Amino acid sequence: MSQTTLNRPLEILLVEDNLADIRLLQEVLKEVTVQTHLSVVQDGIDALAFLRREGAYRQAVQPDLILLDLNLPGKPGLEVLKEVSAEPSLRRIPSIVLTSSEAEEDITRSYELCANCYVVKPKDLDEFQQIVTKLHDFWLTAAKLPSLSVLV
Numbered sequence: 001m002s003q004t005t006l007n008r009p010l011e012i013l014l015v016e017d018n019l020a021d022i023r024l025l026q027e028v029l030k031e032v033t034v035q036t037h038l039s040v041v042q043d044g045i046d047a048l049a050f051l052r053r054e055g056a057y058r059q060a061v062q063p064d065l066i067l068l069d070l071n072l073p074g075k076p077g078l079e080v081l082k083e084v085s086a087e088p089s090l091r092r093i094p095s096i097v098l099t100s101s102e103a104e105e106d107i108t109r110s111y112e113l114c115a116n117c118y119v120v121k122p123k124d125l126d127e128f129q130q131i132v133t134k135l136h137d138f139w140l141t142a143a144k145l146p147s148l149s150v151l152v
Helices: 019-030 044-052 077-086 104-112 125-142
Strands: 010-015 036-041 065-068 095-099 117-120
Touching (some): 010 019, 019 036, 019 125, 036 044, 065 077, 065 125, 077 095, 077 104, 095 104, 095 125, 104 117, 117 125
Parallel strands (some): 010 065, 065 095, 095 117
8 A cells, every 4th residue: 555545644663762763863854755644752661552542542543654673661572572572453454674783683583573674774864864865765766565455
């Protein structure tokens, strides 16, 4: 599903605790052609509550795409992936790991837990912007995402 087939913005859940990375992603998404809505949670516990629509997130909109850091407070990203992949209603949501970890064990484990993509965050600001733009171009314009009606 591309944004052109929807009458609404694509919903993205960003699970990230680094405020600079959050701000950068927000800025990059302002410049893209596909209309998006970015929700942000800063730890793994809130990520799962958001996805399950629990507590303060009871009214949350189910995301079309998850951007997940692995290094999170509360519950690490790999634990979030493990729980997401175990729930049929959540595992269909494409999950992109966007993290600073280059550890082979994190990469392997992420894919074992059904991550759709693993991207190491570049340290350079321009490179980070290029990576986010490439992710946007692929996942939000080229890739076909599951219908939201199938997800809920």
